Amino acid sequence: MDANYRELKEWLDKTQNEPLETMAAFFNARVDSYEEHMSRWKRQYAWMAQLLPAETETLLDIGCGTGLELDCIFSRFSHLRITGIDLSESMLAVLSQKHADKALTLICGDYFQQDFGESRFDAVVAFETLHHFTAEKNTRCLNVCAVL
Numbered sequence: 001m002d003a004n005y006r007e008l009k010e011w012l013d014k015t016q017n018e019p020l021e022t023m024a025a026f027f028n029a030r031v032d033s034y035e036e037h038m039s040r041w042k043r044q045y046a047w048m049a050q051l052l053p054a055e056t057e058t059l060l061d062i063g064c065g066t067g068l069e070l071d072c073i074f075s076r077f078s079h080l081r082i083t084g085i086d087l088s089e090s091m092l093a094v095l096s097q098k099h100a101d102k103a104l105t106l107i108c109g110d111y112f113q114q115d116f117g118e119s120r121f122d123a124v125v126a127f128e129t130l131h132h133f134t135a136e137k138n139t140r141c142l143n144v145c146a147v148l
């Protein structure tokens with residue numbers, strides 16, 4: 001069994017009788033070790049930045065967290081205007097501190113509930129966040145993004 005799955009299984013065994021944490025509380029509590037934990041995705045963050053069309057000027061980042069994908073995206077597009085949404089205040093605080101010089105609009109809220117308006121963004125990204133939900137719920141969210 002791979003080490004990540006073993007770690008997950010041990011954690012599930014240990015916490016099976018504890019009440020569920022909310023999503024925001026989960027990430028608020030782990031913000032200090034978050035970026036180290038996610039360093040395994042380094043290549044995928046860089047790849048995502050390469051996928052954006054060259055003419056992108058505005059971008060919506062769904063579940064932006066501390067902005068690991070944005071670290072790579074900014075190295076390709078330093079003047080991008082970003083709107084990021086996330087449930088976790090602590091994750092957003094790290095992002096805003098890391099990129100204080102960038103054009104960032106950060107929303108602390110639920111991306112399933114937020115009204116983003118229409119045709120506001122050149123591109124939308126979501127990294128390691130929609131997998132938390134069912135396919136049916138995600139389809140609704142993606143439909144919202146598709147009209148942007």
Ligand SMILES: C[S@@+](CC[C@H](N)C(=O)[O-])C[C@H]1O[C@@H](n2cnc3c(N)ncnc32)[C@H](O)[C@@H]1O
Nearest residue numbers: 063064065068086087088109110111127128129
């Ligand atoms: C694994 S982290 C990924 C963060 C970032 N995209 C990255 O790759 O580093 C998942 C993030 O999604 C956020 N999230 C989960 N469900 C959300 C929702 N319904 N609305 C807003 N943010 C959400 C969490 O708070 C968390 O910061």
